[in-house]
Amino acid sequence: MRFLRAVADYVKVAKIELIVIVAAVAVDLISKAIVDATMDLYDSVTLIPKFLHITYIHNYAAAFGSTFGLDKILGEQGVIIFFIVVSFLAVGFFGYLMYRNRGKSLVTRISFALIIGGAIGNNLIDRLVYGYVRDFIQFQYFGLTIFGSQYFAIFNFADAALCIGVAMFAVYYIFIYKEPKKEELAEKEAASSLNGESDTDKSLNAEENATNPEVLASAEEAISIEKTVGKQDLNLNSESTDKKVSDDTDGTITDKTLEKNEHDKKD
Numbered sequence: 001m002r003f004l005r006a007v008a009d010y011v012k013v014a015k016i017e018l019i020v021i022v023a024a025v026a027v028d029l030i031s032k033a034i035v036d037a038t039m040d041l042y043d044s045v046t047l048i049p050k051f052l053h054i055t056y057i058h059n060y061a062a063a064f065g066s067t068f069g070l071d072k073i074l075g076e077q078g079v080i081i082f083f084i085v086v087s088f089l090a091v092g093f094f095g096y097l098m099y100r101n102r103g104k105s106l107v108t109r110i111s112f113a114l115i116i117g118g119a120i121g122n123n124l125i126d127r128l129v130y131g132y133v134r135d136f137i138q139f140q141y142f143g144l145t146i147f148g149s150q151y152f153a154i155f156n157f158a159d160a161a162l163c164i165g166v167a168m169f170a171v172y173y174i175f176i177y178k179e180p181k182k183e184e185l186a187e188k189e190a191a192s193s194l195n196g197e198s199d200t201d202k203s204l205n206a207e208e209n210a211t212n213p214e215v216l217a218s219a220e221e222a223i224s225i226e227k228t229v230g231k232q233d234l235n236l237n238s239e240s241t242d243k244k245v246s247d248d249t250d251g252t253i254t255d256k257t258l259e260k261n262e263h264d265k266k267d
Helices: 002-013 015-038 070-100 106-129 157-176 182-195 199-210 213-266
Strands: 044-048 052-059 133-139
Touching (some): 015 052, 015 106, 015 133, 070 106, 106 133, 106 157, 133 157
Antiparallel strands (some): 044 052, 052 133
16 A cells, blocks of 8 residues: 555656657657558668668567567467566566656656656567567668678667667766765755655555554543543532532521521511
């Protein structure tokens, strides 16, 4: 319950991250749908000679066509299942990192959002729906042979989003990020302890206490004691009132008796 409430609260404020994730997934799926509808498998269209081509293939491996030798161990279907599981774990892991970095560096949060969008577009949607990934972007090295090939591996926009996210995070962490000083961390922790629990934690604790049997029993006992004390106070007040009335009545009778005696003496 607390985890779901925290996620819901974060989603309300994580507008930029959600926009990046949705945009990455949308661009990837729309581009794949266009290529799938207008090209046959293995068709190729040259956009920039010796540099950029659109070549439509089905990729049963990981990003850029690599299986890391897993196909020999797990087989084709095993590789697909493996990458689906890894993608779920990656989305959860980077989603947690994005949540942990809420309110901090925008670059870090956007990089995590790009990684999540790329994982969703490729390994979750394509592999779950089709059993393979639809790739179509192909770069050529201007006729040069590099690493034994004139072409870079065919990929898609989800692969690009994932790689851009990783590159952004690496550049930020290596060249921009600075480790907070111990004094600054101590000041932040002191300020946090002075501020106490957040409103969300307080409401969550209240909900937990409302369903805790021990807390309910203690509350009922306190109410019972309060009622008993209240009754005792009422009884004491009642007795005090009765005594006062009795004293007033006795005083009135005594005064009348004295007046009568004085009257008899005069007579």
